[in-house]
Amino acid sequence: MPLKQAILITAYKDFPQLERLTSEFDERFNIYIHIDKKSSLTSIERNVFLRNGNIKYLGQDYRVNWGGLNHLRAYLQLVQVALKNLDNQYFHLITGQDFPIQSNSYFDRYLDGKQDHMSAFTMPAAGWKNGGMDRLKYYQFYDLFNARKSTLWISRFRRLQINLGFKRKIPAYLGQLYGGNTYWSLSRSTLKYVVDFTKKNPRFFNRFRHTFCAEEIYFQTIIMNSTYRENVITDDLRYMDWKSGRGGFPAFLDPTDFEEIINSNKLFVRKLDMNANSLFEMLSSHRKNNP
Structure with a gap:
């Protein structure tokens, strides 16, 4: 069997956009999707996805709240399922609001598996509030409350801990945090x-319970405290706009970003809204015309 690359996708809405995204990858890719258990996925929508023979897994294993640990659990689930297929040699984690920039044949150069591309920096980190350490020092109840609706109770519980002078211990077995x-x-x-x-190391995972956005620390800390750090290039190969704030952080991109995107030498762009602009078709055409 030919070697393949695995596309791991998490999503919770805009299923036509997700179907459009998955259609961009040819037989050189296996696709694994986790959809938020809170999302309503009809049998018709499920069958639309499964008509794509590249999609090998479509699960709704976890209720995913933004910032909560179930996001990390969903990633680990996708990874474990994809690793069962020995043909999969390289793995790309994206969301349903992402899109590939480069052609499918361009991706072939990553099949040698000699380099890992991941954003990684030591903590405390200058770019994160309080160095990012509050994520671990205080109990963060994002799994209990949906922050997309309200952060009131999450903020209250965190403020109570601060007022009481309470801090969770960060154990030495976590190593240097990244x-x-x-x-x-x-x-x-x-x-x-x-x-x-x-x-x-179950206690390592368990220490990330009731933290904030554990998925932004977990993989980095494990890998960068191992010999595999020697393979890491700290460029995640994602084009994102964290400055303009158009619709959020990162920003929603549109056709005015096209030239900068295709000249970025990145693999994926995030994030996009198929209903709002024609950037999808511009990127799809670029991929086909630049093999």
Whole structure:
């Protein structure tokens, strides 16, 4: 069997956009999707996805609240399922609001599995509020409350801990903490190490309960405290606009960003709204015309 690359996708809405995204990848890719358990996925929509033979897994295993640990659980689930297929040699984690920039044949150069692409920096981190340490020092109840609707009770519980002078201990077994952007492109050997480490060190995973955005620390900390750090290039190969704030952080992109995107030498762009602009078709055409 030919070697393949795995596309791991998390999504919770805009299923026509997700179907459009998955259609961009040819037979060189296997696709694994986790959809938020809170989302309503009809049998018709499910069948639309499964008509695409590249989609090997479509699960709704976890109720995912923004900032909560179930986001990390969903990632680990996708990784473990994709690793079962020995043909998968390289793995790209994206969302349903992302899109590939480069052609499918361009991706072939990553099949040698010699480099890992991941944003990673030591913590405390200058770019994160309080160095990002509050994420771990205080109980963060994002799994209990949906922050997309309200952060009132999450903020109240955090403020109560601060007022009482309470801080959770950050144990030495976590090692040097590292943070970074959530999405990465990693080799089979590196991801297998992360999965094996997680199984052998349950207390390591459990310490991330009731933290904030554990997925922005977990993979980075495990990998950068191992010999696999030697393979890491700290460029996640994602084009994102964190400055303009058009519709959020990162910003929603539109056709005015096209030239900068295609000249960025990145693999993926995020984030996009198919209903709002024609950037989808511009990027799709670019991929086809630049093999």
